[in-house]
Amino acid sequence: MARVFITGSADGLGRMAAQLLGEQGHTVVLHARSKERAKEARAAMPTAETVVIGDLSSIRQTLHVAEQVNALAGFDAVIHNAGVGYKHPQRIATEDGLPREFAVNTLAPYILTALIHRPKRLIYLSSGLHQGGDPSLKDLAWEHRPWRGTQAYSDSKLHDVLLAFAVARRWPAVLSNAVEPGWVATKMGGPAATDDLDSGHRTQVWLAVGEDPAAKVTGEYFYHMRPRKPHPATRDVETQERLLEACEGFTGIELA
Numbered sequence: 269m270a271r272v273f274i275t276g277s278a279d280g281l282g283r284m285a286a287q288l289l290g291e292q293g294h295t296v297v298l299h300a301r302s303k304e305r306a307k308e309a310r311a312a313m314p315t316a317e318t319v320v321i322g323d324l325s326s327i328r329q330t331l332h333v334a335e336q337v338n339a340l341a342g343f344d345a346v347i348h349n350a351g352v353g354y355k356h357p358q359r360i361a362t363e364d365g366l367p368r369e370f371a372v373n374t375l376a377p378y379i380l381t382a383l384i385h386r387p388k389r390l391i392y393l394s395s396g397l398h399q400g401g402d403p404s405l406k407d408l409a410w411e412h413r414p415w416r417g418t419q420a421y422s423d424s425k426l427h428d429v430l431l432a433f434a435v436a437r438r439w440p441a442v443l444s445n446a447v448e449p450g451w452v453a454t455k456m457g458g459p460a461a462t463d464d465l466d467s468g469h470r471t472q473v474w475l476a477v478g479e480d481p482a483a484k485v486t487g488e489y490f491y492h493m494r495p496r497k498p499h500p501a502t503r504d505v506e507t508q509e510r511l512l513e514a515c516e517g518f519t520g521i522e523l524a
């Protein structure tokens with residue numbers, strides 16, 4: 269049985285993945301942004317080992333999340349699931365002065381990847397919208413562009429695939445993949461979502477613990493347990509490296 273850490277598991281696909289892993293007999297460590305949300309996450313899944321707390325929009329709190337995870341014994345898999353949505357009408361600045369989408373969706377998984385002791389498998393939640401992301405990686409903090417919430421989200425989801433593939437290339441002993449869960453009716457997806465909610469969390473669980481050879485691959489992008497073609501720029505090593513350099517620049521943390 270495996271031990272899995274899931275970011276953003278107080279709600280939505282993270283919580284669904286946690287519950288499915290628990291039903292399968294795996295050990296799950298949850299994560300929530302605050303003590304209050306941690307209580308709610310715990311109430312939804314009393315069998316979880318514990319709940320790690322920290323707001324991933326804050327670099328300082330994200331560092332503390334990594335410390336809490338490393339204080340627990342090693343993990344077989346980490347699912348980088350926490351994310352913020354795709355149509356905020358304004359640039360909401362975090363305590364670090366960064367747009368929330370970039371902080372939570374890009375920098376937090378980067379920081380946690382760099383600092384958490386390497387698990388055997390890493391899964392990054394991306395989105396079909398990553399196909400519209402900007403591979404130039406210009407103005408990552410949205411200081412010069414007029415704000416466009418959907419573009420900021422799409423950019424961040426492109427970053428998640430770049431990060432997954434960069435890690436797959438740099439750390440050959442770790443299986444690192446990205447997932448597109450489909451447009452599903454969570455808090456983020458909203459009630460109009462058209463994809464099957466029950467399929468939205470299964471691929472990340474399969475990649476985290478599955479013994480199927482098709483799940484034990486690295487550097488792939490999946491939709492509903494099948495490989496899907498990601499944006500071609502995600503395969504470009506120079507673009508991957510530029511993203512890592514930029515994330516190091518924003519955080520001072522190296523992904524060694």
Ligand SMILES: NC(=O)c1ccc[n+]([C@@H]2O[C@H](COP(=O)([O-])OP(=O)(O)OC[C@H]3O[C@@H](n4cnc5c(N)ncnc54)[C@H](OP(=O)(O)O)[C@@H]3O)[C@@H](O)[C@H]2O)c1
Binds near residue numbers: 279326
């Ligand atoms: N739903 C879709 O249609 C869809 C489509 C493509 C990709 N995805 C991706 O799938 C992942 C999960 O999305 P979802 O649909 O399950 O969304 P959701 O229902 O809104 O859940 C997101 C989770 O992330 C947590 N989170 C957000 N900001 C955080 C922060 N600053 N610090 C700590 N935790 C934070 C949320 O905590 P709270 O509950 O406390 O807010 C929640 O637990 C995301 O990465 C998303 O981009 C979703």
